[in-house]
Amino acid sequence: MREVDLYRHTDTVNELLARYGVKFGIYKNNEFKEQLFPFDAIPRVIGQEEFSYLEKGLKQRVLALNQFICDIYGAKQIIRDKVVPEEFVYLSSGYLAQCEGVMPSKGVYTHIAGIDLVQGKNREWYILEDNLRVPSGASYPMIARELCRRSSPRTFQDNHVEDNRNYAQLLRAAMDHVNTGGHTVILTPGRYNAAYFEHSYLAEQTGAHLVTGSELTVENDHLYFMDYSGRKEPVGAVYRRISDEYLDPMNFNRESVIGIPHIYDIYRKGNVALLNAPGNGVADDKGIYYFVPKMIRYYLGEEPILQNAPTYLPFYEEDMAYVLEHFDRLVLKDVAEAGGYGVVFGSGMTAQRKAEFLALLKKEPRRFIAQEVIDFLDIDIMEGQDRVPRKADLRAFVLLGEEPMVWKSGLTRFSRDPDSFIVNSSQGGGFKDTWVLSQ
Amino acid sequence: MKELRFSYEMKLTFDTPIQKHRFTLKCMPRTTARQEIADLQVAVFPEEFLEEDEDSFGNRCIFGHAEGLHDCFSVKMTGCARTGLHDREPAGELYRAGMYRCQTDYTRPGERLCAFAEQFSFAPEDSNLTRAMTFMERLYATFSYVQGVTDIYTTAEEALALGKGVCQDYAHILLSLCRMERIPCRYVVGLLMGEGASHAWVEVYEDGYWIALDPTNHLVVDDAHICISTGRDYRDCTINQGVFVGNTTQTQEARVSVWEAGV
Numbered sequence: 001m002r003e004v005d006l007y008r009h010t011d012t013v014n015e016l017l018a019r020y021g022v023k024f025g026i027y028k029n030n031e032f033k034e035q036l037f038p039f040d041a042i043p044r045v046i047g048q049e050e051f052s053y054l055e056k057g058l059k060q061r062v063l064a065l066n067q068f069i070c071d072i073y074g075a076k077q078i079i080r081d082k083v084v085p086e087e088f089v090y091l092s093s094g095y096l097a098q099c100e101g102v103m104p105s106k107g108v109y110t111h112i113a114g115i116d117l118v119q120g121k122n123r124e125w126y127i128l129e130d131n132l133r134v135p136s137g138a139s140y141p142m143i144a145r146e147l148c149r150r151s152s153p154r155t156f157q158d159n160h161v162e163d164n165r166n167y168a169q170l171l172r173a174a175m176d177h178v179n180t181g182g183h184t185v186i187l188t189p190g191r192y193n194a195a196y197f198e199h200s201y202l203a204e205q206t207g208a209h210l211v212t213g214s215e216l217t218v219e220n221d222h223l224y225f226m227d228y229s230g231r232k233e234p235v236g237a238v239y240r241r242i243s244d245e246y247l248d249p250m251n252f253n254r255e256s257v258i259g260i261p262h263i264y265d266i267y268r269k270g271n272v273a274l275l276n277a278p279g280n281g282v283a284d285d286k287g288i289y290y291f292v293p294k295m296i297r298y299y300l301g302e303e304p305i306l307q308n309a310p311t312y313l314p315f316y317e318e319d320m321a322y323v324l325e326h327f328d329r330l331v332l333k334d335v336a337e338a339g340g341y342g343v344v345f346g347s348g349m350t351a352q353r354k355a356e357f358l359a360l361l362k363k364e365p366r367r368f369i370a371q372e373v374i375d376f377l378d379i380d381i382m383e384g385q386d387r388v389p390r391k392a393d394l395r396a397f398v399l400l401g402e403e404p405m406v407w408k409s410g411l412t413r414f415s416r417d418p419d420s421f422i423v424n425s426s427q428g429g430g431f432k433d434t435w436v437l438s439q
Numbered sequence: 440m441k442e443l444r445f446s447y448e449m450k451l452t453f454d455t456p457i458q459k460h461r462f463t464l465k466c467m468p469r470t471t472a473r474q475e476i477a478d479l480q481v482a483v484f485p486e487e488f489l490e491e492d493e494d495s496f497g498n499r500c501i502f503g504h505a506e507g508l509h510d511c512f513s514v515k516m517t518g519c520a521r522t523g524l525h526d527r528e529p530a531g532e533l534y535r536a537g538m539y540r541c542q543t544d545y546t547r548p549g550e551r552l553c554a555f556a557e558q559f560s561f562a563p564e565d566s567n568l569t570r571a572m573t574f575m576e577r578l579y580a581t582f583s584y585v586q587g588v589t590d591i592y593t594t595a596e597e598a599l600a601l602g603k604g605v606c607q608d609y610a611h612i613l614l615s616l617c618r619m620e621r622i623p624c625r626y627v628v629g630l631l632m633g634e635g636a637s638h639a640w641v642e643v644y645e646d647g648y649w650i651a652l653d654p655t656n657h658l659v660v661d662d663a664h665i666c667i668s669t670g671r672d673y674r675d676c677t678i679n680q681g682v683f684v685g686n687t688t689q690t691q692e693a694r695v696s697v698w699e700a701g702v
Contacts, residue, residue: 097671098494099495220490250682254682261461261504262463265490268492
């Protein structure tokens with residue numbers, strides 16, 4: 001890679017991001033606050049060959065996950081064959097009995113997957129998490145790239161980087177593939193949502209309507225969008241950025257005021273497509289994660305291309321024994337938590353905390369997974385004038401249309417704190433662009 | 440075997456009118472191995488938009504909405520049922536019934552239920568049905584039928600702590616106990632001869648079949664019960680569920696009668 005003029009423009013890009021309202025909201029102590037998502041101009045660079053290996057592995061993984069979800073809500077062969085124990089399925093918070101027997105439009109449950117990976121010091125990539133429910137983040141590298149091009153056009157003449165502005169086309173293709181006839185809309189809970197910027201940006205980029213629940217209505221078994229003049233237009237695909245729980249008060253959380261009553265019932269009939277499909281969270285549970293390599297072998301008859309971080313399930317006695325023996329070097333994750341919460345490092349615990357934790361672990365072994373702490377390959381960020389190494393991960397976006405499609409970019413998040421492994425934006429991390437080289 | 444006639448009437452009255460009313464009704468019994476339903480008539484008021492389908496548990500549903508202002512919502516249903524055609528319903532292989540062995544928010548045991556479960560000890564060869572009937576017997580002996588002390592939100596744990604409740608509570612407690620033994624079991628809503636309101640009971644998985652037990656009356660269901668819907672708990676079988684716009688107080692009246700044809 002040639003010398004990059006872009007690094008001098010970090011401040012400019014951050015100012016532009018602020019001007020364009022590239023923010024995310026968080027709730028702390030019942031207060032809504034919008035934060036900027038700090039951008040670091042040094043990109044993560046992935047070579048062409050390396051990315052094509054990741055691409056193969058990601059496609060394989062998402063195909064297996066999608067097949068798993070179809071199986072769980074359908075024939076349940078993987079349970080029958082005892083590859084995945086049923087309690088991991090039915091007790092996962094993402095499992096919805098309401099989805100039993102449902103086959104979504106074109107058999108797609110995971111239209112947009114955000115797969116989190118890290119690279120170890122040994123240069124191996126490991127999958128950390130499969131985010132299938134409502135994964136967010138694609139808009140940040142999209143707009144950052146746009147602004148970087150503007151502030152430093154030379155950088156992109158000197159370096160052969162795959163254009164990442166096609167995310168909108170990929171998303172559009174995934175939406176059109178399952179559309180049952182009618183408009184495509186992006187359903188947002190509104191501006192107090194953490195990812196509201198992204199909702200409006202993706203709507204603009206894909207040409208979909210940005211709507212809230214009150215603008216959609218179910219009539220005669222079909223979904224309609226009501227425009228300002230009161231006219232009703234049929235809707236065939238909803239990229240919903242609200243969780244399953246709030247989607248439909250008639251079927252899920254009865255208190256939900258942001259959902260659309262009966263939308264789920266017409267979805268079951270095949271009269272509208274919902275992206276992502278409800279109930280797909282059964283496959284992104286941290287407990288189910290352990291079984292993904294087994295799923296790949298089971299459904300595809302292939303060896304997994306990408307590896308999981310070495311993971312133990314205390315649910316199994318031998319894994320429990322291992323966890324107890326090597327507790328101090330493992331990271332433990334509560335399967336019910338997300339966003340970097342519920343993650344504890346065995347090494348960082350006081351004796352008392354450890355005793356309490358072990359008691360809980362023995363009482364509720366299914367609730368936790370344990371993983372080896374991966375020795376991350378640090379990547380540099382600019383801190384003032386200095387380049388300093390920080391922990392970072394990569395969220396790759398895989399869209400499932402007719403075929404799986406991997407976006408040739410991704411969201412690289414880093415921890416600003418030199419001692420932290422947790423990169424989540426809700427915990428104060430920043431982000432980088434991800435360059436995939438085209439030659 | 441019996442030939443039963445049944446009627447179900449439900450009326451909601453709102454003291455100030457409501458609008459944009461969406462509702463799902465799961466009130467219609469369906470033909471199964473055990474019962475044959477005929478002459479089903481259902482009238483819903485207001486009847487602006489009504490659609491029909493099954494839910495994921497196979498229950499018949501009416502989905503409807505009423506946009507305009509109304510201060511009353513009613514359902515009337517009549518029909519005939521031939522009951523007791525079989526003593527059990529086919530349930531398929533065990534691996535397909537897995538979701539029915541997992542506790543739900545209504546049935547998740549706390550201290551009381553765990554303590555209650557501890558008094559039982561079973562031999563490995565005891566069947567699901569034997570275990571469930573042992574639970575039922577003990578529950579019937581210690582729990583009292585009292586109306587008005589519990590409501591639709593009461594969990595099995597809470598009801599057991601009170602020591603009294605209605606059919607919904609008996610059913611949830613029995614489900615919780617069975618699920619602690621990893622026995623798949625379902626919640627059933629239906630109608631019962633001689634009962635003026637809808638009733639709830641339980642089905643237990645035994646060798647590929649569902650066998651119905653009525654813990655409120657301490658009996659194995661024969662031909663006096665008409666099944667309307669099944670699910671994991673009360674929530675999956677709510678007869679009428681709705682959302683609407685309006686600041687109102689609602690009163691519900693429901694009347695059920697089941698009688699033998701020609702009697």
